[in-house]
Amino acid sequence: xxxxxxxxxxxxxLHASNLMKSLKEEDANCEFRFWGGDLMKAVxxxxxxxxxxxxxxxxxxxxxxxxxxxxxxxxxxxDLLYYKxxxxxxxxxxxxxxxxxxxxxxxxxxxxxxxxxxxxxxxxGRVKKIKxxxxxxxxxxxxxxxxxxxxxxxxxxxxxxxxxxIDNRNNKNEDITVFKERNKLDNRPIVALLAGSxxxxxxxVLPEMLKMVDEFPGYxxxxxxxxxxxxxxxxxxxxxxxxxxxFNQTYELLQQAQGALVTSGTATLETALLDCPQIVCYKxxxxxxxxxxxxKFVLKVKHISLVNLILGKEGVKEVVQDQLYFDVLKAELxxxxxxxxxxxxxxNNYNELHKIMGEPGTSARAAKLMVxxxxx
Numbered sequence: 001x002x003x004x005x006x007x008x009x010x011x012x013x014l015h016a017s018n019l020m021k022s023l024k025e026e027d028a029n030c031e032f033r034f035w036g037g038d039l040m041k042a043v044x045x046x047x048x049x050x051x052x053x054x055x056x057x058x059x060x061x062x063x064x065x066x067x068x069x070x071x072x073x074x075x076x077x078x079d080l081l082y083y084k085x086x087x088x089x090x091x092x093x094x095x096x097x098x099x100x101x102x103x104x105x106x107x108x109x110x111x112x113x114x115x116x117x118x119x120x121x122x123x124x125g126r127v128k129k130i131k132x133x134x135x136x137x138x139x140x141x142x143x144x145x146x147x148x149x150x151x152x153x154x155x156x157x158x159x160x161x162x163x164x165x166i167d168n169r170n171n172k173n174e175d176i177t178v179f180k181e182r183n184k185l186d187n188r189p190i191v192a193l194l195a196g197s198x199x200x201x202x203x204x205v206l207p208e209m210l211k212m213v214d215e216f217p218g219y220x221x222x223x224x225x226x227x228x229x230x231x232x233x234x235x236x237x238x239x240x241x242x243x244x245x246x247f248n249q250t251y252e253l254l255q256q257a258q259g260a261l262v263t264s265g266t267a268t269l270e271t272a273l274l275d276c277p278q279i280v281c282y283k284x285x286x287x288x289x290x291x292x293x294x295x296k297f298v299l300k301v302k303h304i305s306l307v308n309l310i311l312g313k314e315g316v317k318e319v320v321q322d323q324l325y326f327d328v329l330k331a332e333l334x335x336x337x338x339x340x341x342x343x344x345x346x347x348n349n350y351n352e353l354h355k356i357m358g359e360p361g362t363s364a365r366a367a368k369l370m371v372x373x374x375x376x
């Protein structure tokens with residue numbers, strides 16, 4: 001069968017690539033054409049657009065790139081009609097993918113959605129589009145079941161693909177001494193910085209994280225380089241600071257780190273499942289007034305991190321918008337690194353999270369259900 005897959009971000013590239021591997025096991029005659037990244041490309045098939053050309057987030061960035069966005073829509077529509085897939089598989093990325101779902105449905109192409117957009121956090125009106133244009137939903141977060149059931153949307157919960165990615169990670173049992181030697185690090189304990197994969201996150205969040213470097217000289221701060229960036233992307237921020245950037249080893253870094261500062265997103269869940277104590281950080285354009293507006297009129301949830309949303313409580317500290325400044329972050333990081341009661345509480349919350357999330361095998365379960373749905 002012919003599969004057309006759209007993933008618009010690094011995390012989508014990772015999870016879509018694992019899904020593709022499982023689809024190859026279920027369907028010996030599968031063919032892939034996709035929008036995604038290097039991981040999907042490594043599995044095989046035709047890459048139409050790399051996510052580095054499609055990942056625009058935030059009002060300013062979207063407005064500045066309207067021409068590119070329109071061109072991407074036009075290309076994707078014509079390419080879908082040209083390829084005539086048996087199914088269009090959408091991976092998160094709702095601003096683009098929901099429009100493509102509508103187009104595909106109107107043109108007789110079956111639509112599956114793998115990894116639901118976070119419409120439960122804001123813009124719940126999008127659930128009407130999912131109900132109208134998506135043939136099958138494959139969800140990955142436990143609390144999504146209740147949300148979709150309230151709107152009468154039929155779903156299959158398949159577990160979370162992060163579990164698969166972590167279970168299959170490189171250097172899974174590596175000793176910290178070997179990790180440090182391999183990456184030419186010194187003997188100080190490590191603080192990992194996961195500053196996000198978008199330009200606006202580097203601009204707003206990374207500078208706040210980097211203010212901690214000089215305050216904790218007994219630790220070495222390591223940036224987990226995002227696949228959407230290069231070394232040059234970070235240089236304006238890290239110049240003159242005692243800090244190193246390591247690419248393609250985020251999981252290895254987290255499993256060896258004493259703690260982490262993590263930009264809100266999938267990375268918070270990955271950090272938790274690797275049992276690395278963390279502080280969740282987020283800052284965006286607009287300052288305190290804009291964020292208060294979002295809280296009052298847009299956001300539908302109490303927390304911004306997946307860890308806390310799944311737990312239904314504050315399992316890890318969130319330092320957001322006007323709270324993300326020097327004194328607050330320094331105090332929280334000091335607690336994270338030195339207060340044993342604080343750390344034990346995080347580990348207890350992580351144990352609870354592990355029980356809720358369950359076991360690996362998400363990609364295989366999703367692929368099996370998808371092939372069965374296409375054959376029936």
